[in-house]
Amino acid sequence: MKHLNKLFVAVMMVMGISSQAQDSNNPWAIEFGVNAVDTKTSAGGGNNWLDRHFSQPFDVKNNWNILPSVSYLSVSRYIGSGFSFGLQGSVNKIDKLVTFNPTAPGHDSRGYVVTNPGDLMYYGIDGKVRYSFMELINSKVVDPSLHLGGGYTFLGDSSFGTVNAGAGLTFWFTENVGLALGTSYKKAFDNDNPLVRSHFQHTAGIVFKFGGKDTDGDGIYDKDDACPEVAGLKQFNGCPDTDGDGIVDSEDACPEVAGLAAFNGCPDTDGDGVADKDDACPDVAGLPSLKGCPDADNDGVADKNDKCPNVAGPKENAGCPWPDTDGDGVADKDDACPNVAGPASNKGCPEVTPEVMDQLKSQARFIYFNSGKSTFKDADVPKRLDAMAGVLKNYANSEFLIEGHTDSDGSNAFNQKLSEARAAAVSNALIERGVSASKIKSVGYGETMPVATNKTAAGKALNRRTEVKLIK
Incomplete structure (x- = not known):
């Protein structure tokens, strides 16, 4: 158990590194579950290297040592371009130690004998660099990977270093939670001790990714969020569109009222081409030159200001025509003879004949x-x-x-x-x-x-x- 304590201290040290600057969403991952140790690969025998290592890879009943509890824990950090670095600690109990002895009682047809060495505890601390193919295959669920690394194994009173290589397959249920399956071949180098063994270690567990910061809780991490302190939408890089008109608030001149892109997000209720915010008559179609107000008689005076909206008249007379008492076509104000008709050439007065x-x-x-x-x-x-x-x-x-x-x-x-x-x-x-x-x-x-x-x-x-x- 003293080695197990060392394992958890190491894990906590790795988790404490999270003060580094993040370079991807959820750069940290923690994984835990069950591990299985298969010692057959170092038992000897077999026709060749491949036969010795892979003749019975899934003989769970005879070759796999499984501790029926949570028996491994790993912490890893994404370092960019599909690569991550992790540290894994594991514990197991070896009750199926496979050796090759064709003369021993109870050997199988290939000459292998499975013995129970008693209270033989297994502890492992391993570091690995993992490469994920998830981005390469453009998948958000299936996450195949390969890894390389090394570690140190404690087996009973013996301990030895290993070089590790393996593969993994993770199925992500959500962006942050997945089922992780993995296998590693751990090559040991001290073969003088019968307990120094190369072996396969298989894992199955739950993995959680974390560490991404989402201040506004909109599901978009701060590093990718153009508006990290205000909840927004993914299509706007995390910025809000309060009125739902498809125009982000920062570019919307009327962010609380749905409008049109042509008017910078402002509505044009009467459809006259003048945004409501600039329209003096927003509920009735009008002319841009009159701030969106209509001019029924086309005299240049908006109906709302025109005292004679159906008869053209000058602005100076509130949209009404100037009076022409004598009907000679010369307005009274310009008519030197307003009560008697005369030509405009004579200022509205009759010519002396x-x-x-x-x-x-x-x-x-x-x-x-x-x-x-x-x-x-x-x-x-x-x-x-x-x-x-x-x-x-x-x-x-x-x-x-x-x-x-x-x-x-x-x-x-x-x-x-x-x-x-x-x-x-x-x-x-x-x-x-x-x-x-x-x-x-x-x-x-x-x-x-x-x-x-x-x-x-x-x-x-x-x-x-x-x-x-x-x-x-």
């Missing part, structure tokens, strides 16, 4: 003044002024000139002042009737521009007049 001027002139001719004065003489004058004002107001962007004229009675100076006063009287009367003062001017010409002779009363009457001219 010769017919209009004739109408103004005919009214002006019948505006009579008291003799030598600038006061109106005829009771019909106000009606004529009303008619003139009504016409002039229709041409608000035109300017007119009111001319005053006299006959030749009196001095030139007096007639000049009188003509100016009479022209001013007409102008003022028109301004009082709503004609813009900026659009009407007055001038007096005295007796300088007669239209008839001043030698007759009738001619003088025609010369005492007011006239209307278009300035522009």
Whole structure:
């Protein structure tokens, strides 16, 4: 038992090496189970080396020594590229010691005798380098391997070194737990002692891999986990996809709401090509230029801000068309004559035609003044002024000139002042009737521009007049 204690101390020392840096997932493995020792291979006899070693490899009943308990323990560490290094300790009791003695009583047909040497204990400490073919054959369940190594065997009071070679086959139930089967041929070198024997040792046990660190518990080891502190998915190297839209959270602009790759993981509920997070109208399809809002009348004003959503209008007027009272196609705001139709070329005002001027002139001719004065003489004058004002107001962007004229009675100076006063009287009367003062001017010409002779009363009457001219 003193050797068994040495074995477990060695095993614990190997397990304590785990402070090294890991270079693969679950680099450590511990294996334990039952071992069987077959001593026939060193009994001698047989026709040749192969016959001596492999003529009865599975004669469990006659050749195998099995201790019916856990009888071996191994610890190994992965060192890269399919290789691992391990240390195994085993214990057994030899009650079937095979020798070759064709003359001894009880020998079999080939000359082998099986004896029970009594309380002959077996202890072994072995180190080995193992190569796994698992990655080579691209398997996750079947794990065939070969191994080489050496060890030291204690058999009764004898002890000896061995060179070991063997093979193994492991079936992994899970990533970390498997059934391990193995066999090793242990070649001994001290043949002077009858108990120093080369032998086969077979093992069957359970193996556990461990040592891989998975901080977030997502089943992906930290060394392969791009997000080691947050549980994630294997297809994203351990990073999460909270909303399940197939876009990893770190690249998802909307990680908690399922969306589309085209929008960096954000949804587009109304399918208008504008992500909801940027869409001012996420539930109704609209235009990217209007932040995803619709524009029914295509006037560039989103319906939600358009006071006239079905009629096109400028943004400055909240999407409604500018009023055009006179219907001339010139908006009131740009129409110098908003209440009377006119062409845009004349700012919405009607153009002054010769017919209009004739109408103004005919009214002006019948505006009579008291003799030598600038006061109106005829009771019909106000009606004529009303008619003139009504016409002039229709041409608000035109300017007119009111001319005053006299006959030749009196001095030139007096007639000049009188003509100016009479022209001013007409102008003022028109301004009082709503004609813009900026659009009407007055001038007096005295007796300088007669239209008839001043030698007759009738001619003088025609010369005492007011006239209307278009300035522009």
